[in-house]
Amino acid sequence: MEKVIKEVMGGVFWENGRILVMRRAPFMSCPGSWEFPGGKLEAGETPEQCLARELREELRIEAKIGEYLAENSHDYDFGVVHLSVYRVLSWKGEIALTVHDDMRWVPVQELAELPGLLPADVPVARALEKKLGATSKK
Known part of the structure; x- marks a missing residue:
């Protein structure tokens, strides 16, 4: 039987050489695991529209989505899971944890x-780390 492919978009919040990751809450699949914030692509959405919607739903912010950065299956x-990540250029609002129970800014090298x-x-x-790490050494 062929496995289902889930297209997932993740946001890369990049500040002062660090990237924001979120910890999945106990009621989610893979509880306690860390991830880039984001979620599943819905029919008719562009990756950027998906990510903006997911960040609005999960973090209660309005985000401006930038360029594609990386992907992995x-x-x-x-x-x-086919994960594609995009840079979050800016956002409005205070980040609220709705489906995560913690967040952490982690140095890109770690x-x-x-x-x-x-x-x-x-x-x-x-x-x-290869793409953004050089800019954090300035």
Whole structure:
């Protein structure tokens, strides 16, 4: 039987050499795991529209979505997650945790080694370190 592919968009909040990650709450799948904020692409949405909607729903902010940064596919028991991440250029509002129970700003050089980072997110974190890491050394 062929596994379902879930198209997921993630937001990269990039400030002072650090990236924002969120911890999945106990009621979510993979509870306690860390991830980029975002969610599943719905029919008729562009990746940028999806990410803006998900950040509005999950974090209660209005975000301006920038360029595509990286992607990765990972095969989980329930199906394949294809994660694409985009830079969050700016946002309005105070971040509120609605489906996560914690958030953390992690230095880009440490992100791929963060205990509990979801498997689909690890290769993306490594790509971001190569892409954004040079700018954090200034």
